[in-house]
Amino acid sequence: MTTRTSPSVSADHPPPLDATPARALGDFIRAHRERLSPQAVGLPPGPRRRTPGLRREEVAQLCGVSPTWYTWIEQGRPVSASADALARIAVALQLSRAERAYLFELAAQRDPAEPDPAAADAPATLLQTVQLVNAPAYVLDRQWNALAWNERAAALFVGWLDGAHDRNLLRYTFTEPAARELIVDWETRARRLAAEFRADSIRHLNDAPTRALIDSLSAASDAFARFWASQDVGGREGGRREFNHPREGKLVYDQITFKPAHREDLKLVVLVRE
Numbered sequence: 057m058t059t060r061t062s063p064s065v066s067a068d069h070p071p072p073l074d075a076t077p078a079r080a081l082g083d084f085i086r087a088h089r090e091r092l093s094p095q096a097v098g099l100p101p102g103p104r105r106r107t108p109g110l111r112r113e114e115v116a117q118l119c120g121v122s123p124t125w126y127t128w129i130e131q132g133r134p135v136s137a138s139a140d141a142l143a144r145i146a147v148a149l150q151l152s153r154a155e156r157a158y159l160f161e162l163a164a165q166r167d168p169a170e171p172d173p174a175a176a177d178a179p180a181t182l183l184q185t186v187q188l189v190n191a192p193a194y195v196l197d198r199q200w201n202a203l204a205w206n207e208r209a210a211a212l213f214v215g216w217l218d219g220a221h222d223r224n225l226l227r228y229t230f231t232e233p234a235a236r237e238l239i240v241d242w243e244t245r246a247r248r249l250a251a252e253f254r255a256d257s258i259r260h261l262n263d264a265p266t267r268a269l270i271d272s273l274s275a276a277s278d279a280f281a282r283f284w285a286s287q288d289v290g291g292r293e294g295g296r297r298e299f300n301h302p303r304e305g306k307l308v309y310d311q312i313t314f315k316p317a318h319r320e321d322l323k324l325v326v327l328v329r330e
Contacts, residue, residue: 079132081162086130088149089115096150118148139165143268147275153222168264178203178322191328192309198260198321199269200225200253212327214238214302226253226269230277240298240306243279250283251290297327 090109094101097110097118105111116126121141128135129145142163146156160167178195183204186193192212194205202216202223210217215234222228229235229246236242260266274281294311301307309327316322 076132077162077164078134081137081159082130082132084159084162085145085149088151088155089130092149097148115145115148119144137163137165139168140264140267143168144271147272168268179316179319182316182319182322182324185324189326191326193324193326196225196323196325198257199265200256203322209327212299212301212307224269225249226273226280227276230273230280238299238301240300246279247283247286247288248290250280251288254284254287255289255291296330 089112090107092109094110094114097114099110099114112127112130113123116123119126119141121144125135126145129137139160142159142165146159151159156167178197182195186195186204186206186209189206190208192206192209194209194217195203197203202225205217213228215221215232215238216223216225216228221232226249229239229249239245254261257266270284274284294313297309297311299307299309308330310330312326312328314324314326316324
């Protein structure tokens with residue numbers, strides 16, 4: 057009787073695929089593809105399927121990548137996967153925030169939808185100023201993530217600054233049901249917000265974090281996709297803002313926006329009660 061031993065790991069005998077990060081990434085993506093039905097992504101069910109969930113070529117089409125490349129990713133082959141491509145896979149597979157974070161951890165990539173690291177060096181005086189304002193006030197970075205806000209802003213923006221929510225103003229406006237209840241004439245204001253963001257982001261429209269934000273919003277919100285496709289541009293000039301607050305009733309403010317002289321990628325927004 058002979059005993060077979062496992063080959064040692066060497067250049068001639070690489071580790072088995074399931075022992076590699078690429079294999080773990082492929083297994084994770086495949087599992088989530090198989091859980092997603094065609095109807096969930098707007099595709100017809102078609103003829104009887106031999107495998108559960110979406111087909112590989114369907115996910116590739118949703119992501120805008122070649123079926124061959126996508127197949128290799130699932131198979132754990134050592135192919136290059138950019139952060140942008142991974143972000144599109146995350147959107148196509150409708151991953152949750154935790155699942156998306158895990159995807160990028162497996163790929164050893166930084167999620168482009170995460171706030172720009174440059175925001176971490178926002179002037180301390182600017183962040184502290186928010187607390188001194190006797191009105192709702194908050195600071196936004198270039199992707200419109202809230203970096204700081206005061207208690208008055210938290211009390212006003214239900215579902216955004218008042219708890220453990222996503223801090224992006226656009227995601228709040230377009231994907232949080234509470235925003236539609238709070239903002240008077242939501243359709244007009246949301247359309248205006250998309251136009252303002254297009255104007256505000258013109259210099260970094262192709263940056264990975266901005267692109268990922270636009271792609272994820274377009275996938276998550278039909279309204280955002282429609283407004284963004286209209287190519288409307290509007291300056292962030294402030295003006296009258298009306299809210300139907302669940303506790304305070306109708307509130308009317310005049311919005312004023314300030315930009316630091318040496319950090320034009322940041323903005324301080326103050327809402328003054330009329």
